Amino acid sequence: MKTIGEAAAELGVEAHVLRHWEDVGALAVPRDGKGYRMYDDKAVEQARTVLKLRRVGLSLPEVTAAMAPKKSQAQAVVRAKIAELEAEVERRQQAIAFLQHTAECRHxxxxxxxxxAAFVREA
Structure with a gap:
């Protein structure tokens, strides 16, 4: 069992971040008899999952939904994020193509x- 400070240090986040994750429902942490948060292995692993999902771009509401008990709900959130990231990759590739052309353009x-002008007219 770890205190919130020990869990936060292990995860490389501040304790207030873990409290916030718990407040918004992304993290469930058991309490001891005095009401102190006690991070067992399950809670630390859950926090590690929240951290990873945040690092790959999910918002806290998306993280909460992605960790829903119903697999279909979780999959829907993850698939939507994949589509969003793929669209972002496409926009970035178009930006790179435009910038490469302008850097090499003879005009x-x-x-x-x-x-x-064709690049500029694209949506």
Missing amino acids: RYLDECSDC
């Missing part, structure tokens, strides 16, 4: 280049 001004 002095972007509006003089039909390729640059």
Whole structure:
């Protein structure tokens, strides 16, 4: 069993972060007889999962939903995040293509280049 401070140190987060995760329902932590949070192995592992989900881009409401008891609910949240990340990757790839073209473009001004103008017109 670990105190909140010990669990936070192990996870590399501040204790207030763990409290917040518990407050919003992303983390369930057992209490001792005096009401102190006691992080058993299950609670630490759950916090580690929350941390990983946060690091891959899920918001706390998404984390809470992704850790729902119903697998179908969790899968729906994760699939939606995958779609969002894939769309972001596509936008970034388009940005890189545009910037690479403009860096190599022989025209002095972007509006003089039909390729640059085509990039600009894209949604």
